[in-house]
Amino acid sequence: MSDALRFLRTPSGAIGGGIVLFVVLVAALGPYLAPHDPTAPVGIPLTGSSSHAWLGTDFLGRDVLSRVLNGGRSVIGYAAAATVLAYLVGMAIGLIAGYTRSMVDPVLMRTVDVMLAFPPLLFLLVLIAGAGTSITVLIIGVAAIQAPAISRIVRTATLEVSTRGYVEAGIARGERAFAVVGREVLPNILAPVLVDAGLRFTYSILIIASVNFLGLGLQPPNSDWALMISENRTYIQLNAFSVLVPAAMIGLLTIGINLTGDAIARSLGRSYVPRTTRSVTS
Amino acid sequence: MSAVAVEPVVRVENLCLGLQSGEPVVDGVTFSVGPGEIVGLVGESGSGKTTTALSLLGYTRRGIVVRGGTVEVGGESVLGRDRRALRGLRGNTVSYVPQDPGGALNPSMRVGDAILDVLRAHRRGGAAAESVRAALERVELGRDPRFAGRYPHQLSGGQQQRVTIAMACVCDPPVAVLDEPTTGLDVLTQDRILAELRRLRDEDGMAMVYVTHDLAVVSQRADRITVMYAGRVVENGQASDVLERPRHPYTRALVEAIPDFRKPRALRGITGVSVGVGEWPNGCAFAPRCAYEQTRCHETVPVLEETVPGHHVRCLRWMELDLQAGERSNGRAAGVAVESAPLLEVSGLEARYRSSRSGAPAVADVSFAVEQGRCVALVGESGSGKTTIGRCIAGLHVPAAGTISFDGVPIAGTARRRPLEVRRRIQIVFQNPFESLNPRQRVRSSIIRPLRVLRRLSRAEAEREVGELLERVKLPARLGERFPVELSGGERQRVAIARALAARPDLLVCDEVTSALDVSVQAAVLELLQELQRDLRLSMLFITHNLGVVACIADSVLVMDRGSLCETGTVSEVLAQPSHDYTRRLLAAAPCLPDGAL
Known part of the structure; x- marks a missing residue:
């Protein structure tokens, strides 16, 4: 797998990868390291840093550090699930539309245009109003918001790659569409398609946080970085840590993911192996 | 030119350009252009010809810096000037015509x-x-x-x-720099543009520096020719002199690589690959590919010496070499005139583009046959529908009407509906070598695919055959481990041919396979195709716009004009006595060498 991890050798890949790893470790191992129960009050609300609570307490007197250590899983987990789902659906639609070049293309693309015309948050609120408040609905809703734009990019990239000789050679060999797309098309559209994967992941976090903020997503007393920001934002003067630390975690994750995404996209754009001396032919 | 005493409008002296990292790109180039003179700057890709030409405009591409020398245009020094001064100069004193308008x-x-x-x-x-x-x-x-x-x-x-x-x-600038202005245009348009340039020179006395990789294009229009190789001028002289009596082995090889329908000969590609920047050998840069190389050629860089007044050559052995004797064969080495059954029969073929709003089909009522073991050339301008015919045969474009029969049996329009055996026996090689190989796959896996899919070989058997196939197209077996980006255009096209051969086809459709390649590389690829055709008894449909190529590879020719066939016949008949007006125009426009040339 050394080929696939080549992006780590670039500065932005190494730094971004390091940041992502840190945030993910905090989110994954945090619950085991947390000194207190994240939902139980441990002292007076909104005190500053103390030996008892390193990052102070929040507006209900719960330990901010414990809540930060517990609050990463949901943010990362849901946003990642929604983004991955969005890519699966978006890429499938885009590949079918771009590769078949039949009536399927305009039908799919006009549907996508209609989807794109909805204001994203409104779409999500209507969905939640209809289907109820649940994590599944939230993830599907966020994926549905992201998928149309992804499918457009995938379609354009597919249209371009489909006219290349190696794709046509596959078609002329009579291979199944699935084989041609998987072998010849998909690997060659990944670079342009994944360039903005980091941004999309960030956007998923943002939408989920917004919905949580509106009280329609994750419900208190769950600990969640986005929820923490919205709960404590009025009291920022009293204990700044309660807002800034979860915000910094989301910020770090965003920066890390974008740096990594760039590095991956760039290493995909190049060949897998360094250029060696030209051979002498014939 | 008689006007030797006249002050030249362009004077380049000892120009040295290099990459910022230090490798030289252009080394000690010296030449001058008189008023109203056309100078052809000729060389393969990577020879530094464009870099040199752009320096006349005071421009260097990103990453390239001037290391020394002077460039004077219209009596003014160009190098080291600031942007403002250059802006006044460009377009007014020296102008530029780009490759891709x-x-x-x-x-x-x-x-x-x-x-x-x-x-x-x-x-x-x-x-x-x-x-x-x-x-x-x-x-x-x-x-x-x-x-x-x-x-x-x-x-x-x-x-x-x-x-x-x-x-x-x-x-009305006194000098114009033309960077491959006709590459990518079809023959008739190219001829018109060249005539226009000649007229501009004659009427307005504009001097021109014409950059090209194709000696044939400049051979009839240029007054003088400067041949570059690996950033150095290797030969420089009056056009007729350079073409008729080349002193440098490289120039001779370039001349011999030109397919000329009036003088068909066995084309000979230049062995090896053109050296790139940073790969220059110690001695003469051409020595590794030269047929006349000696030990001393690898030790010292030869200097540019004057042979006769106005003719310079950079070769240690120019005095002793006699480069005249190029044996001239009669093109196609005695085409096997055995009547054989047609392998492919196309009748009443009509094809349309789905997007075309006008009712006119891209191809209308085309019928022809390709006999076993023969090479049929399909000639026409861009947009004449010749590529569409090739795609129909390969099963990539569904014809609107007509039938395509292979080995006597009509075959389906899409490849997927054709039996495996038919798909295996018809193979296609595409025009653009830079897009015909999957950049994410090693050469080996690109070749293994048809072995597995079309010949149902096991992985181990397929792996074994890859080396053989690469050898067949004259590439070292170790190239299998490379990715396409690491190969030159010629090497990629060879791999694409190997991929087609992997299926053991009977019919090879070659769609403009050499049009994206340098002339010297084209010659080598054509040489290979000829050999393969002979050894494997391949039938070929060779789609091209170059009549010179037709003369050296095909047995018979089909001329296409706006979607239909306007003339068919054997190569010798059609090229010697064209009956259709369109064919005559194509022939008149085809670039060829002057009569006296080597």
Whole structure:
């Protein structure tokens, strides 16, 4: 797998990868390291840093550090699930539309245009109003918001790659569409398609946080970085840590993911192996 | 040129350019251009010819720096000037005609305004519209008064190139730099553009530096030819002298690589690959590929020596070598005249583009046959429908009407509906070698695929055959481990051929397989195809716009004009006595060497 991890050798890949790893470790191992129960009050609300609570307490007197250590899983987990789902659906639609070049293309693309015309948050609120408040609905809703734009990019990239000789050679060999797309098309559209994967992941976090903020997503007393920001934002003067630390975690994750995404996209754009001396032919 | 005493308008002396990291790109180039003289700057890709030509405009591409030497244009020194001074110079004293006019013209600017832009930069007020009209008239685009109001996308490639030429000469600069201005245009358009340039020179006395990789293009138009290899001038002299009595083995090899329908001969490619920047050997850069190389060639870089007045050569052995004796064979080595059954029969073929709004089909009522073991050439301008025919045969384009029979059996329009055996026996090689191999796969896996899919070989068997196939196309077996980006254009095209051969085909459709390659590489690929055809008894449908190529590879020829066949016959008949007017025009326009040439 050394080929696939080549992006780590670039500065932005190494730094971004390091940041992502840190945030993910905090989110994954945090619950085991947390000194207190994240939902139980441990002292007076909104005190500053103390030996008892390193990052102070929040507006209900719960330990901010414990809540930060517990609050990463949901943010990362849901946003990642929604983004991955969005890519699966978006890429499938885009590949079918771009590769078949039949009536399927305009039908799919006009549907996508209609989807794109909805204001994203409104779409999500209507969905939640209809289907109820649940994590599944939230993830599907966020994926549905992201998928149309992804499918457009995938379609354009597919249209371009489909006219290349190696794709046509596959078609002329009579291979199944699935084989041609998987072998010849998909690997060659990944670079342009994944360039903005980091941004999309960030956007998923943002939408989920917004919905949580509106009280329609994750419900208190769950600990969640986005929820923490919205709960404590009025009291920022009293204990700044309660807002800034979860915000910094989301910020770090965003920066890390974008740096990594760039590095991956760039290493995909190049060949897998360094250029060696030209051979002498014939 | 008689005017030896006249002060030259371009004087390049000991020009050295290099990469920022230190590798030289152009090394000690010296040449001059007299007023009204056309100088052809010739070389393969990577020879530094474009870099040299651009320096006449005081321009260096990103990452390239001037290491030394002087460039004087119109009596003024160009190098080391600031942007302002260069702006006054460009377009006024020296102008530039780019290779790709479609990319060079601003798509949102009407062509009249684009020309006006150049005028405004250099001339003050007065009769601007009049000058634009005059400029368009000079390139024979003046008849329609509305022409100046068109956008580039409304013009054909040839018209676009004329607009860039009009822009280049609207301020009457004494010198123009032309960077492969006809590459990518078809033969008839190329001929018209070349005639136009010649006329501009004759009427206005504009000197031109014409950059190209194809000696044939400049052979009849240039006064002098400068041949470059690996950043150095290797030969330089009067055009007729260089073509008739080349002193440098490289020049001779270039001349021998030109397919010329009037003098068909066995083409000989130059062995090896052109050296790239940073790979220059110690001695003569051409020595590793030279047929006359000796030990001393690898030790010292030869200097440019004068052979006869006005003719220079950079070769240690120029005095002892006799490069005259090039044996001339009669093109196709005695085409096997055995009557054989047709392998492929196309009858009444009609094809349309789905997007085409006009009712006219791309191909209409085309019928022909390809016999076993023969090579049929399909010739025509771009847009004549020749590629579409090839795609129909390969099962990539479904014909609207007509039948395609292979080995006596009609076959389906899409490849997927054809039996495996048919798919295996018909293979296609595409035009653009840079897009025909999957950049994410090693060469080996690209070749294994048809072995597995079409011949149902096991992985181990397929792996074993890869090396054999690479050898067949004269590539070392270790190339299998490379990715396409690491290969040159010629090497990629060989891999694409190997991929097609992997299926053990009976019919090979070659769609403009050499048009994206340098002339020397083209010769080598054609040589290979000829050999394969002979050894494997392949039948070939060879699609091309180059009549010289037809003469050296095909047995019979089909000429296409706007979607239908206008003339068919054996190569010797059609090329010697064309009966259709269109064929005659194609033949007249085909670039070829002057009579006296080697």
